[in-house]
Amino acid sequence: MKWWIQLGCFLTGWNREILLQCSEASFKYLKKYTAALLILIVLWGFTGFCFAQRYVHAPLWGCVLSSVIFIVIVIQIERQIILTVGTSKSIFFFRFFIAVIMAVLGSSILDQVIFGEDIKRKMVEITDRQVVELLPSRLKVIDNKLNELQLNIDSLESKTAMLNEEIAKNPVIKAITTTTQYKNVLQEDGTYKKIPETTVSSVLVANPRTKQVEMNNLNLSRLREQQDEFVQRKMGVEDSLRKELSTNIGFLEELRAMLEIILTRTEAMIFYIIIFLFLISLELFVVAGKLGDKKCDYELIVEHQLNVKIAALNELVKNVYLTKKNV
Known part of the structure; x- marks a missing residue:
């Protein structure tokens, strides 16, 4: 048996022993299912790799592992259709529902990779808006701390001045x-x-008040250092906030940017729809083939074996029932 057929049996879950008894039509069905699965494997392997690399920031082995997990999930989903004996409208409907979900997820991830440069420019715009929203609250916290420090400094300077006057009168x-x-x-x-x-x-x-003045001066120096630190922080709060927002960009932030691009630019919306329809078409390759084609002799053999087994079991149950009845 050729390696292509062996690979197809491995991916689809078909029994090679049964396939050897079938005609060329079954081999063609197998090749068709295998081709459809390979397309999905390449697509979702790439999607899983990009997702792990871009958003999970996984190492190379983690990206490969993510790609393998995506591939295994896709193969197992498609096997639910390929290995179904007979026809089941419910499972086909459920597969269509999953296809829509997978197409949305896939197109979202792929579009974020394709629109990477546009998303970066949009993120700059979003970051500017976030800075305008968050900057007043950051400045308010710093201003409150500066006011508190200034009150402490004024109070301590006032006490120190009184002590110095007292020391001047009575050194x-x-x-x-x-x-x-x-x-x-x-x-x-x-x-x-x-x-x-x-x-x-x-x-x-x-005068023993001199020692108290020395302690007050040390405390004043510490308070002024803290005040200078918060003044410097206030001067650089906008840059630090912008850097913080720019370095903590995740999947949802880029998804938000991509949605803004799609909703505000017609060409981006058209391209997204094309990608979505392309992915959902690929996802429904196997389902369309299963529904549109007639049964091959492989499926007829499997269905025949099932019917024979069911008939044998029914006959066995009937004989057991009659035996108990006669006893």
């Missing part, structure tokens, strides 16, 4: 010190007794 102050010494005094009975003698003296020392 030194008298400090009273007392010392107590014990002196042995001879008593009448000839014994000695320790009698305390207290000495009071006064010395001039620097």
